[in-house]
Amino acid sequence: MLNSSCLTPLEWLSHLEELCLDYAHGLPQQEQSDEEWSGIGFRLGKLYLVAPLGEVAEILTPLSISKVPRTKSWVCGIANVRGNLMPIMDLQAYLHDRPASLNRRSRILVVNHNGVYSGLVVDAVLGLRHFRDDQRCDELPGDDECIHEYMMYGFKVDGEHWGVFSMHALAETPKFLKVAV
Numbered sequence: 001m002l003n004s005s006c007l008t009p010l011e012w013l014s015h016l017e018e019l020c021l022d023y024a025h026g027l028p029q030q031e032q033s034d035e036e037w038s039g040i041g042f043r044l045g046k047l048y049l050v051a052p053l054g055e056v057a058e059i060l061t062p063l064s065i066s067k068v069p070r071t072k073s074w075v076c077g078i079a080n081v082r083g084n085l086m087p088i089m090d091l092q093a094y095l096h097d098r099p100a101s102l103n104r105r106s107r108i109l110v111v112n113h114n115g116v117y118s119g120l121v122v123d124a125v126l127g128l129r130h131f132r133d134d135q136r137c138d139e140l141p142g143d144d145e146c147i148h149e150y151m152m153y154g155f156k157v158d159g160e161h162w163g164v165f166s167m168h169a170l171a172e173t174p175k176f177l178k179v180a181v
Helices: 010-023 089-095 168-171
Strands: 036-044 047-052 058-060 074-083 084-090 108-114 116-123 124-133 151-157 158-165
Touching: 010 058, 010 089, 036 089, 036 116, 047 124, 058 158, 074 116, 084 089, 089 116, 108 124, 116 168
Parallel strands: 047 158, 084 116
Antiparallel strands: 036 047, 036 124, 058 108, 074 084, 108 116, 151 158
């Protein structure tokens, strides 16, 4: 036993640290058996899609949009987002030539990839989704080849078929980048 009256405060703290380390027990280790894939779930028409987590910069509620003349029909316009002008595109209209029906559940997914900073209007955002490797499938949901171009693979969970939609692939598509009429 040490005589605490002979120790300086720093020596006493050092001694207490040694005692704590001698008697400390390690925390239990949590082992995860399955790797999980995470993404942002959203709905486009009747399709359930999920974008890789790293490909969605942010999610916005519909905002005030200014029309831009002489642009394609799927270009909603531009919006001021915290001082930056962002083009807003209707993803449903881009893929299927019919506009999305905007409602209180509609959201804007922001993609920021290789100089493309854009918002994509979707019918609804369904939150963060997690999938296990054993739920992955190569079969893509729906039968629309236009959207399959941007899907990588799918996940099947509880009777729902989710397609993994690549926002980066969309942002790299020349057709998507040509918005002028």
